[in-house]
Amino acid sequence: MHNNITMSENKLELKVIKDSDDSDIDLNNLSLDAAKSFLILFDSLTKIVELTPNNEGVTLQIISGSAVAVANGTASQIESVETCFDEIVNHVSTDKEIVSKWRAIQELVCKNGLQYEINIYKDSEKRPIFQTIKSAKQFRVKSNRIRPDITLKFLTGKLIEVGGKKPNIHLLDLDNNRFTINCDHANAKRANKYLYSDINVSVWFKNKEGSRAKYDFCDVYHSNEVYNDFSEFMIDYYNDFDEISALKKLHYKCKFFIDNNDFIHLNKFIRLFNHDANDLNELKTILVITKAFKEQEHIKLIRERIKFLFDQKLLIHHLNNLISF
Amino acid sequence: MITEKEIFENLLPLNSDGLPDSFVAASVKINEKGVAYHAGIVIKHGGISYLFHYTGEDVLIEESPNGDYYFHKDFIFIKGPITASFLAHCHLIKENAVPEYNYFYSGSYYDTNGRYFSNIDMPECMTCVGFCINVIKGYIEEDEYFQFSDWTKESAESVEFLNRHIQRLLVKHPTADVNLLIDNMRRICPDEYLASAFLYKLPITKTKVDQIIENIRMVLISKLN
Numbered sequence: 285m286h287n288n289i290t291m292s293e294n295k296l297e298l299k300v301i302k303d304s305d306d307s308d309i310d311l312n313n314l315s316l317d318a319a320k321s322f323l324i325l326f327d328s329l330t331k332i333v334e335l336t337p338n339n340e341g342v343t344l345q346i347i348s349g350s351a352v353a354v355a356n357g358t359a360s361q362i363e364s365v366e367t368c369f370d371e372i373v374n375h376v377s378t379d380k381e382i383v384s385k386w387r388a389i390q391e392l393v394c395k396n397g398l399q400y401e402i403n404i405y406k407d408s409e410k411r412p413i414f415q416t417i418k419s420a421k422q423f424r425v426k427s428n429r430i431r432p433d434i435t436l437k438f439l440t441g442k443l444i445e446v447g448g449k450k451p452n453i454h455l456l457d458l459d460n461n462r463f464t465i466n467c468d469h470a471n472a473k474r475a476n477k478y479l480y481s482d483i484n485v486s487v488w489f490k491n492k493e494g495s496r497a498k499y500d501f502c503d504v505y506h507s508n509e510v511y512n513d514f515s516e517f518m519i520d521y522y523n524d525f526d527e528i529s530a531l532k533k534l535h536y537k538c539k540f541f542i543d544n545n546d547f548i549h550l551n552k553f554i555r556l557f558n559h560d561a562n563d564l565n566e567l568k569t570i571l572v573i574t575k576a577f578k579e580q581e582h583i584k585l586i587r588e589r590i591k592f593l594f595d596q597k598l599l600i601h602h603l604n605n606l607i608s609f
Numbered sequence: 610m611i612t613e614k615e616i617f618e619n620l621l622p623l624n625s626d627g628l629p630d631s632f633v634a635a636s637v638k639i640n641e642k643g644v645a646y647h648a649g650i651v652i653k654h655g656g657i658s659y660l661f662h663y664t665g666e667d668v669l670i671e672e673s674p675n676g677d678y679y680f681h682k683d684f685i686f687i688k689g690p691i692t693a694s695f696l697a698h699c700h701l702i703k704e705n706a707v708p709e710y711n712y713f714y715s716g717s718y719y720d721t722n723g724r725y726f727s728n729i730d731m732p733e734c735m736t737c738v739g740f741c742i743n744v745i746k747g748y749i750e751e752d753e754y755f756q757f758s759d760w761t762k763e764s765a766e767s768v769e770f771l772n773r774h775i776q777r778l779l780v781k782h783p784t785a786d787v788n789l790l791i792d793n794m795r796r797i798c799p800d801e802y803l804a805s806a807f808l809y810k811l812p813i814t815k816t817k818v819d820q821i822i823e824n825i826r827m828v829l830i831s832k833l834n
Binding site: 539545564569572573575577591602 | 655656657673688689690691693694696697698700701704717718719720721723725747748750
C-alpha cells in the first residue's frame with residue numbers, strides 16, 4: 285500500500301506560458317515583453333501577499349520551466365486570498381489597494397498577446413482563475429453610493445382629505461394604507477380639485493428610526509404612463525450602486541426628453557430632484573445637461589431652483605470645511 | 610498676485626504622494642526642454658486618478674496613468690465634492706465622441722440648434738488644449754471659460770505649436786483648407802491653459818494669463834530636475 289506523505293499544496297500561482305509569437309517561455313531567455321509581463325505579475329503577487337492580513341510565513345517563489353511566480357502559504361492564508369479575490373470579482377470589495385493590484389494583473393493578461401495561467405491551489409485542489417479574470421468587468425472598488433435618509437416614493441390611491449392648519453393631503457392606497465402628505469397652500473388648493481378621485485403622486489419620504497414616517501409632497505401625475513415611467517426610472521436609479529453609472533443614467537434620461545423637445549416632461553422629471561436630499565453631483569449633472577436651455581420657458585424656473593439648491597449646498601460644504609479647519 | 614514660489618508648490622507631478630482624495634485639475638506634459646506640449650485634465654475620484662485627454666487620434670480616460678513629465682494644478686473654480694459628476698461628464702463625452710473625425714466637442718452637450726454634439730456632422734478641428742477647454746466650458750455654469758477673442762491669429766508664441774498640430778491634421782485630412790483650420794484653431798498653448806487653474810475669476814483673459822505665464826514657464830522648466 286502506498287504510504288506517501290504528500291504535503292497539502294496551498295498557493296497562488298501566476299505563470300507566463302507563451303510569448304506573443306507563440307514560443308515557449310524560458311526564464312533564462314526572456315524577451316523584453318515577457319520580462320516586463322513577468323515583472324508585473326511578480327510585483328502584483330508580492331503586493332497582494334503584503335496586503336493580505338495574517339501573512340506571516342508566506343513565501344514567494346520564482347520557478348523556471350515557464351516563468352512562474354508563486355506565493356505559498358497555509359490553507360487559511362490562501363483561503364484569505366481567494367475570498368478577497370472573489371469579492372473583487374463580484375465588485376463588492378472596498379479595499380482600494382488590493383483591488384488595484386489585481387486590476388494590474390487583469391490589465392496585463394487582457395491586453396498583450398502573451399499566454400498566461402493563473403491558479404489557486406487549496407489543499408492541493410487546483411482552481412484555475414485566468415478565465416474568470418479575463419472575462420470579468422474591470423476590477424474596481426465598490427462605489428459607496430450612500431442613499432440619504434430621505435427618498436422619493438411613488439404613491440397611487442384615493443385622495444380622501446385635504447386641509448389642516450399646516451396643509452396636508454390624505455391618500456388611501458390600494459391596500460387601504462393611509463398616507464398624510466405635507467404640502468404647501470398652493471398644492472393643497474390644486475389637490476382639492478381631485479378630492480375623492482384616484483391620483484398618482486410622488487412624495488419625499490423620511491423614515492427615521494423610532495419616529496413616524498414623514499411624507500412631503502413632490503408632484504402629481506395625470507398620466508399613468510409618466511407616473512410609471514418616472515417610478516421605474518427611480519427604482520433603477522436608486523439601485524445602481526455605481527455612482528458614475530447612476531449619474532450617466534440621469535444624463536441620458538434628461539437627454540431623452542430634450543431630444544424629443546419635451547420640455548414639459550423634462551420639467552416634471554427635474555422636479556423629482558428639487559430637494560435637499562439630492563447630492564451635489566446629481567444636481568450638477570442636471571445643470572450641465574440643461575445648460576444650453578437656461579432660457580427655455582418650461583424649464584427655466586425649475587432649473588433656477590436646482591441651481592439655487594446646488595449653490596447653497598456647495599456654500600454650506602465650503603463653510604463647514606472652513607469651520608472644521 | 611500669485612508668486613513663483615506659490616506656483617512651484619502647487620504645480621505637482623501626477624503621482625505625488627499626499628494629494629487630496631478628490632479634485633479636478635489642469636494637467637500638462639512637458640518635453641525634454643521643460644516646455645508644455647500636451648494638455649489634459651486630471652480627475653481624482655474615490656482615491657483613483659484619471660487622465661482625460663485628446664491625443665489627436667483618440668479621446669482617452671486613463672486610470673492611474675503613468676505620470677512621467679506630467680504636472681497638474683487643481684482648478685480654483687471647480688471645487689467641492691463634485692468629482693463624480695465631472696467624471697461622469699468625461700465618460701459621456703468619450704462615449705459619444707465621433708471617432709472617425711478629428712475629435713470635436715463644442716463645449717456644450719447641445720449646440721445652438723439644439724443638436725447633441727455627437728450628431729453634428731461638420732466637426733470643428735481641435736487641439737488637445739481646445740478639447741480640454743471645451744470639456745471645462747461644458748461643465749461650468751458660466752457661459753465663457755476663456756475669453757477667446759483675446760487670443761488673435763498673431764499670437765507669436767503659439768506658431769510652432771499650431772504648425773505641429775496642423776501638420777498632424779493634414780495627415781488625416783489632406784484636402785483640408787489650411788486657412789480654415791488656422792481660423793478655427795484655439796490658439797491657446799498648454800501652459801496658458803495650465804495658468805487658468807491658478808486664476809479665480811472667469812472668463813480667463815489674456816491679460817490675467819500674461820501676468821503669470823512667465824513664472825509658470827520657469828517653474829515647468831525647473832521641474833525637469
